[in-house]
Amino acid sequence: MAFLLGGSVAAFLLLLFTTVKTCHLGCRCEEQSFGLFNSFSLTRVDCSGLGPNIIPVSIPVETSLLDLSSNGIRSIEGAVLSGPGYTTLSSLNLSNNLISVMNGSVFSKLRYLETLDLSWNAIKVLVEGFSGLPLAEVDLSHNLIHEIDLNVFRVQDHGRPFSVDLSYNLLKSVTRNALLSHLFKEYGFLIGYSSESVSTRPSSIASGSPARFLIMAPAADRQGYWGTPTSTLDWCEENYVVSFYIAEFWNTVSNLIMIIPPIYGALQTFKSGLEVRYMLSFLGLAAVGVGSWCFHMTLQYEMQLLDELPMIYSCCVFVYCLYECFRQENAVNYLPIALLLFFSITVSVVYLQWKEPVFHQVMYAFLVAFLVFRSVFIVTWVYPWLRALCYTSLSVFLLGFVLWNIDNIVCDTLRATRQRLPPVVGAVTQLHAWWHILTGLGSYLHILLSLQIRTTYLKYRPKVKFVCGIWPLLHIESEKMS
Numbered sequence: 001m002a003f004l005l006g007g008s009v010a011a012f013l014l015l016l017f018t019t020v021k022t023c024h025l026g027c028r029c030e031e032q033s034f035g036l037f038n039s040f041s042l043t044r045v046d047c048s049g050l051g052p053n054i055i056p057v058s059i060p061v062e063t064s065l066l067d068l069s070s071n072g073i074r075s076i077e078g079a080v081l082s083g084p085g086y087t088t089l090s091s092l093n094l095s096n097n098l099i100s101v102m103n104g105s106v107f108s109k110l111r112y113l114e115t116l117d118l119s120w121n122a123i124k125v126l127v128e129g130f131s132g133l134p135l136a137e138v139d140l141s142h143n144l145i146h147e148i149d150l151n152v153f154r155v156q157d158h159g160r161p162f163s164v165d166l167s168y169n170l171l172k173s174v175t176r177n178a179l180l181s182h183l184f185k186e187y188g189f190l191i192g193y194s195s196e197s198v199s200t201r202p203s204s205i206a207s208g209s210p211a212r213f214l215i216m217a218p219a220a221d222r223q224g225y226w227g228t229p230t231s232t233l234d235w236c237e238e239n240y241v242v243s244f245y246i247a248e249f250w251n252t253v254s255n256l257i258m259i260i261p262p263i264y265g266a267l268q269t270f271k272s273g274l275e276v277r278y279m280l281s282f283l284g285l286a287a288v289g290v291g292s293w294c295f296h297m298t299l300q301y302e303m304q305l306l307d308e309l310p311m312i313y314s315c316c317v318f319v320y321c322l323y324e325c326f327r328q329e330n331a332v333n334y335l336p337i338a339l340l341l342f343f344s345i346t347v348s349v350v351y352l353q354w355k356e357p358v359f360h361q362v363m364y365a366f367l368v369a370f371l372v373f374r375s376v377f378i379v380t381w382v383y384p385w386l387r388a389l390c391y392t393s394l395s396v397f398l399l400g401f402v403l404w405n406i407d408n409i410v411c412d413t414l415r416a417t418r419q420r421l422p423p424v425v426g427a428v429t430q431l432h433a434w435w436h437i438l439t440g441l442g443s444y445l446h447i448l449l450s451l452q453i454r455t456t457y458l459k460y461r462p463k464v465k466f467v468c469g470i471w472p473l474l475h476i477e478s479e480k481m482s
Contacts (some may be wrong), residue, residue: 008235012182014072015239017460018057021421022026022058022060023045023060023345024047024054024057024058024059026047026050026054026108027045027046027047027050027057027059028045028047029043029045029046029053029060029284030043030044030046031043031044032044032064038284042062042063042064042088042471042481043059043060043062043063043064043067043085044063044064045057045060045063045065045066045067045085046067047066047067047068047071048067048068048069048070048071048093049069049070049073050069051072052073053162054068054071054073055068055073055076055080056079056080057080058083058085058425059083059085059086059089059332060085061084061085061353062085062088062353062354062355063085063086063088063089064089064090064091065089065090065091065092065093065389066089066091066092066093067093068092068093068094069093069095069096069097069117070085070091070095070096071097072097073094073097073098073099074097074098074099074100075099075100075101076094076099076102077106077248079111080106081106081107081110082109083355084356086109086110087109087111087112087356088112088232088355088356089110089112090112090113090114090115091113091114091115091116092110092113092115092116092117092118093200094117094118094120094121095117095118095119095121096120096121096254097120097121098121098122099118099121099122099123099127100121100122100123100144100259101123101125102118102123102125102126102127102422103126103127104130104133104451105127105128106131107130107133108132110133111133111134112232113135113137113345114134114136114137114139114271115135115136116135116137116138116139117139117144118138118139118140118143119139119140119141119142120141120142120143121142121143122143122144123140123144123145123223124143124144124145124146126140126145126148132391133252136163137163137164137165138163138164138165139162139165140165140166140167141167141168142168142169142171143163143168143169144170144366144458145169145171145217145268146169146170146171147171148166148171150260189296197218199348208225210471216402224240224243224244224245224247225240225300226247226297226298226300229247229299230299230300230301230302231265231295231299231300231303231304232301232304232355232357233304233322233357235251235296235310235407235432236408236411236415236430236431236432237249237250237251237296237391237414237430237432237433239299242423245297246296246297247296247297247298247299248296248297248299248432250299250427250430250433251296251430251432251433251436252293252296252297253433254433254434254436255289255290255292255293255296255436255440256289256435257289257436257440257441257444258286258289258292258440258443258444259286259287259289259290260295261440261444262282262283262285262286262289262444262447263286265282265447265474266282266283266286268473268474269282269451272476273475274451274454274455275329275330275454277317277320277321277324278321278447278451280317281317281318281321281447281450281451282447284313284314284317284318285314285440285443285444285447287310287312287313287314288307288314290306291303291307291308291309291310291441292307292436294307295307295308296419307353308351308357308360309348309351311360311364312344312348312363312364312367313344314367315338315367315371316341316343316367317339318367318371318373318443318450319336319370319371320336320337321372321447321450322374322375322378322450322453323336323370323374324336325450325454325457326457329458339347347360347363351363368397371446372394374392375390375394375462376394376447378390379391382453383456386449386452386453386463389445389464390449390453392445393442393445393446393448394442395442396438396439396441396442396445397438397439397442397443397446398442399438399443400434400435400436400437400438400439401435401439403431403432403435403438404431404432404435405433406431407430407431407432407435414429414431417429442480444472447474448464448472448473448474452464452474453472455476460476460477461476462474462475462476462477463475463477
């Protein structure tokens with residue numbers, strides 16, 4: 001266990017320190033701080049006017065804007081726009097170059113790209129591949145485009161207007177296919193031109209006319225009490241639909257299952273005089289629920305940390321409890337405590353510096369894998385009569401994980417479905433909320449399993465009972481078995 005933890009920590013420390021904020025030769029880097037007490041910073045990198053050999057360019061971690069304009073670049077390949085610094089890129093300027101063909105797939109790794117400037121190039125052809133990007137604005141003005149199918153821009157919708165500037169091209173036809181008709185009918189999208197009021201323009205447009213297509217986001221996503229989201233993640237639930245004061249209502253209230261039952265479990269553990277670490281397990285799960293409530297209610301970066309970091313800390317407590325379950329009562333093993341504390345601090349420091357959600361998800365999955373292997377080992381070789389509780393916990397958690405992935409992958413379909421359903425029925429399709437419910441229940445059942453393993457080893461009389469025949473609680477007999 002110590003070897004695996006040490007190896008993973010060393011690998012990520014190496015990754016962190018090999019991606020320090022160094023500016024590419026000839027480029028100019030400017031760091032800007034944001035958030036409460038300047039808690040995080042982003043970098044603007046200007047590599048304009050340096051010539052076509054500037055690419056590929058390495059950029060610092062946490063770069064928000066990259067300017068590659070006026071370099072005489074003729075083509076962009078996908079591998080050019082990859083690397084640690086590109087994971088946070090929100091604005092890319094490729095204007096005043098010599099690009100003639102643009103394939104949207106080259107931007108596929110820029111998961112936070114909102115603004116793309118391709119003006120003043122020689123673009124004649126646009127190839128599909130922009131789908132899945134959170135683009136808000138694309139500038140294609142002053143190019144050589146003759147025909148364009150707006151279906152190319154099937155981008156993610158995060159509640160912001162999406163505009164495409166096609167002014168000063170050689171446009172002869174603009175295809176507004178079934179997709180745009182569907183958007184206009186189902187979501188109330190606005191299609192129009194900058195120089196005129198909203199209208200249904202003919203598909204044939206005079207050459208060189210200043211056309212600007214503006215596709216507005218659905219009215220369902222709107223600004224609310226907490227303002228513009230600053231979090232690095234914004235989930236599939238439409239923002240501020242149910243309440244002006246709660247950004248993602250169903251994703252917020254679904255956290256109650258991770259708050260109320262664990263607090264009650266902690267009180268019962270305390271009253272039963274059991275070891276403190278199991279009370280901390282329950283309270284750790286409750287802390288995750290509170291943090292997740294605050295995050296989904298506000299979609300602010302600081303609240304996101306309040307959700308994600310306790311997931312790591314509480315899971316470390318789970319690991320300690322399960323790996324120390326066969327020791328003498330009230331015994332403390334300081335080596336695994338030190339290792340898990342070091343792991344938690346390292347993950348926190350790396351994640352605060354390298355704001356990549358995938359890193360956090362991998363670290364959390366790493367801890368969960370430890371718990372799965374240890375649990376299966378115990379119920380297979382030590383206490384086989386606990387298999388039902390163990391496998392129920394794992395199955396519920398796994399189902400939540402599956403729904404979490406479905407929610408991420410087919411978000412557009414889920415949103416479209418919700419538009420056709422009554423609000424109460426549509427709430428059932430909030431799969432991220434189901435992730436909270438199922439993983440909350442799965443984690444709670446895991447604590448019960450861990451507690452039952454421990455109390456059985458200490459020769460207590462543990463027994464799972466159900467409140468109202470539904471919610472499980474672990475009842476401990478006052479006397480030990482002889």
